[in-house]
Amino acid sequence: xxxxxxxxxxxxxxxxxxxxxxxxxxxxxxxxxxxxxxxxxxxxxxxxxxxxxxxxxxxxxxxxxxxxxxxxxxxxxxxxxxxxxxxxxxxxxxxxxxxxxxxxxxxxxxxxxxxxxxxxxxxxxxxxxxxxxxxxxxxxxxxxxxxxxxxxxxxxxxxxxxxxxxxxxxxxxxxxxxxxxxxxxxxxxxxxxxxxxxxxxxxxxxxxxxxxxxxxxxxxxxxxxxxxxxxxxxxxxxxxxxxxxxxxxxxxxxxxxxxxxxxxxxxxxxxxxxxxxxxxxxxxxxxxxxxxxxxxxxxxxxxxxxxxxxxxxxxxxxxxxxxxxxxxxxxxxxxxxxxxxxxxxxxxxx
Amino acid sequence: xxxxxxxxxxxxxxxxxxxxxxxxxxxxxxxxxxxxxxxxxxxxxxxxxxxxxxxxxxxxxxxxxxxxxxxxxxxxxxxxxxxxxxxxxxxxxxxxxxxxxxxxxxxxxxxxxxxxxxxxxxxxxxxxxxxxxxxxxxxxxxxxxxxxxxxxxxxxxxxxxxxxxxxxxxxxxxxxxxxxxxxxxxxxxxxxxxxxxxxxxxxxxxxxxxxxxxxxxxxxxxxxxxxxxxxxxxxxxxxxxxxxxxxxxxxxxxxxxxxxxxxxxxxxxxxxxxxxxxxxxxxxxxxxxxxxxxxxxxxxxxxxxxxxxxxxxxxxxxxxxxxxxxxxxxxxxxxxxxxxxxxxxxxxxx
Numbered sequence: 001x002x003x004x005x006x007x008x009x010x011x012x013x014x015x016x017x018x019x020x021x022x023x024x025x026x027x028x029x030x031x032x033x034x035x036x037x038x039x040x041x042x043x044x045x046x047x048x049x050x051x052x053x054x055x056x057x058x059x060x061x062x063x064x065x066x067x068x069x070x071x072x073x074x075x076x077x078x079x080x081x082x083x084x085x086x087x088x089x090x091x092x093x094x095x096x097x098x099x100x101x102x103x104x105x106x107x108x109x110x111x112x113x114x115x116x117x118x119x120x121x122x123x124x125x126x127x128x129x130x131x132x133x134x135x136x137x138x139x140x141x142x143x144x145x146x147x148x149x150x151x152x153x154x155x156x157x158x159x160x161x162x163x164x165x166x167x168x169x170x171x172x173x174x175x176x177x178x179x180x181x182x183x184x185x186x187x188x189x190x191x192x193x194x195x196x197x198x199x200x201x202x203x204x205x206x207x208x209x210x211x212x213x214x215x216x217x218x219x220x221x222x223x224x225x226x227x228x229x230x231x232x233x234x235x236x237x238x239x240x241x242x243x244x245x246x247x248x249x250x251x252x253x254x255x256x257x258x259x260x261x262x263x264x265x266x267x268x269x270x271x272x273x274x275x276x277x278x279x280x281x282x283x284x285x286x287x288x289x290x291x292x293x294x295x296x297x298x299x300x301x302x303x304x305x306x307x308x309x310x311x312x313x314x315x316x317x318x319x320x321x322x323x324x325x326x327x328x329x330x331x332x333x334x335x336x337x338x339x340x341x342x343x344x345x346x347x348x349x350x
Numbered sequence: 351x352x353x354x355x356x357x358x359x360x361x362x363x364x365x366x367x368x369x370x371x372x373x374x375x376x377x378x379x380x381x382x383x384x385x386x387x388x389x390x391x392x393x394x395x396x397x398x399x400x401x402x403x404x405x406x407x408x409x410x411x412x413x414x415x416x417x418x419x420x421x422x423x424x425x426x427x428x429x430x431x432x433x434x435x436x437x438x439x440x441x442x443x444x445x446x447x448x449x450x451x452x453x454x455x456x457x458x459x460x461x462x463x464x465x466x467x468x469x470x471x472x473x474x475x476x477x478x479x480x481x482x483x484x485x486x487x488x489x490x491x492x493x494x495x496x497x498x499x500x501x502x503x504x505x506x507x508x509x510x511x512x513x514x515x516x517x518x519x520x521x522x523x524x525x526x527x528x529x530x531x532x533x534x535x536x537x538x539x540x541x542x543x544x545x546x547x548x549x550x551x552x553x554x555x556x557x558x559x560x561x562x563x564x565x566x567x568x569x570x571x572x573x574x575x576x577x578x579x580x581x582x583x584x585x586x587x588x589x590x591x592x593x594x595x596x597x598x599x600x601x602x603x604x605x606x607x608x609x610x611x612x613x614x615x616x617x618x619x620x621x622x623x624x625x626x627x628x629x630x631x632x633x634x635x636x637x638x639x640x641x642x643x644x645x646x647x648x649x650x651x652x653x654x655x656x657x658x659x660x661x662x663x664x665x666x667x668x669x670x671x672x673x674x675x676x677x678x679x680x681x682x683x684x685x686x687x688x689x690x691x692x693x694x695x696x697x698x699x700x
Contacts, residue, residue, distance in 0.1 A: 143493015
């Protein structure tokens with residue numbers, strides 16, 4: 001989870017970086033017990049309860065000043081997004097979301113209306129997603145507002161999706177459109193920097209969509225569930241840290257390379273226009289843009305039929321073939337004129 | 351979860367207070383689905399996976415400046431305590447702790463040594479408690495260090511403990527000793543206020559125990575599990591917000607009154623001495639002191655035999671009979687000379 005455009009702070013944990021911090025933690029853990037089916041390192045954990053279905057557990061926090069700015073997002077937007085980012089993780093595992101815990105850290109200036117707004121957004125999405133809020137915790141915060149959500153999900157054995165199950169030759173697909181959330185945030189920041197209001201929506205409906213995508217991402221709950229339940233994908237992960245990062249991670253975890261076709265990328269049309277009008281290369285920027293809670297997944301030729309069936313059930317959500325996993329190592333981008341280059345790096349948190 | 355002695359901030363959420371905030375949230379939730387066995391309002395949630403054992407889910411955060419002070423606690427102490435407070439919640443439900451998710455919010459000044467220390471404390475306790483770290487999340491914090499842990503536990507149907515299952519006539523018991531953590535914190539604060547060092551331990555070994563209790567509370571994992579598994583208690587909850595608060599909550603949830611015998615309270619001897627030497631009434635202060643992660647539980651006459659058997663298995667942990675649940679409403683304290691008064695209020699978070 002990140003907010004593209006927010007400057008990552010320097011020097012945290014003596015330059016370890018996010019992956020270094022995660023590696024540090026993993027290196028310190030005991031060997032996983034047999035009932036921890038998927039532990040740290042994927043979008044969420046999968047554990048085996050004593051009998052029956054597997055249970056998915058995930059947690060993701062939104063921190064004021066890092067992931068949201070209350071000038072741009074309402075408390076309801078924040079509540080929605082705090083659950084959405086967790087739903088996206090459960091979707092990326094192919095699970096059915098079940099129970100949420102809500103951990104709130106509230107600054108002294110937080111009003112009752114703020115808390116009610118936050119609940120509006122969170123509970124509204126929970127109800128649409130058939131998620132029950134099972135508990136949580138409230139504490140005061142001497143600093144920013146923090147909304148930390150834990151979500152459980154369930155999945156049947158062998159019907160979940162990890163990022164390490166891709167094979168060379170699998171096609172890579174991405175859902176929906178990319179780059180929209182980044183442009184939404186950039187628009188808010190440009191308006192604020194110019195001293196203009198941010199509450200009046202832009203006239204361009206495509207740009208308005210980008211703002212909405214930043215404020216209220218729609219997790220791909222149904223798609224993830226279909227891909228998992230129908231065993232229609234090999235590897236899967238969500239695009240919280242951008243498409244380039246996701247391709248890199250799926251390829252690395254699967255022990256493959258990857259080739260992405262620049263011309264195929266489903267860049268949101270309004271975002272592409274915005275990038276172009278600001279002199280930014282749309283492909284490079286869209287590949288590095290975080291906060292698009294779309295799914296990247298790999299499909300092997302063997303399951304092509306099941307994938308087509310799942311795609312038909314995805315209610316019109318576009319699923320775009322953007323490239324392949326390759327036996328040749330390296331994560332490359334090929335342009336229309338056949339020029340190959342390395343994929344740009346993803347968003348860096350620290 | 352609170353830190354006694356830290357001043358609660360005024361005015362949060364327009365004076366709603368913590369219970370008001372919880373009520374507000376509960377009033378906004380949809381009716382619980384049948385597989386949400388225990389929802390918000392108890393120490394933790396209990397959910398029914400598709401088949402098999404029940405799963406307990408809980409989350410509790412430690413926030414720098416609210417729950418800990420890095421002058422008094424090492425990062426390892428904080429890591430230990432962040433898991434301990436969650437283990438205490440699972441113990442209070444009578445469950446076996448299983449999987450933890452670790453959500454970290456790290457300020458830019460946080461060093462690698464800080465993170466390693468934190469993991470030392472957390473993972474050390476996780477290993478002793480047979481808890482697997484199943485995942486988590488890391489983000490930067492523009493404010494305080496936050497360690498938010500989610501813990502799952504399991505329990506068999508009808509073998510878990512809620513706070514609402516007490517009946518008039520049940521005896522009230524408390525584990526271990528109370529007041530120690532509050533005195534530990536008060537000692538640190540007095541040392542710091544006087545410009546004296548806090549790293550040299552006090553000569554009094556009892557007082558040193560109090561410091562340790564503040565920094566590294568020992569959750570009553572085994573006791574909670576025994577009480578739940580052996581059906582040796584009716585109601586149970588932990589003392590995160592103090593004994594008076596716990597008695598009030600168990601009585602209110604169970605629809606009973608309660609009578610607590612001041613002379614029976616197991617006040618930690620060094621804490622009692624410290625209170626007396628500072629002109630503080632030990633009983634009043636110990637009743638209101640939070641941060642003692644002991645268990646309060648109710649035992650009906652019918653299960654006396656099972657309770658004795660569980661107590662024998664509790665490895666020497668003292669279990670003190672401190673009073674009764676009553677059919678007469680009200681939550682009262684009776685002193686040695688027979689004077690009755692209302693129980694003092696518990697700790698107030700906001």
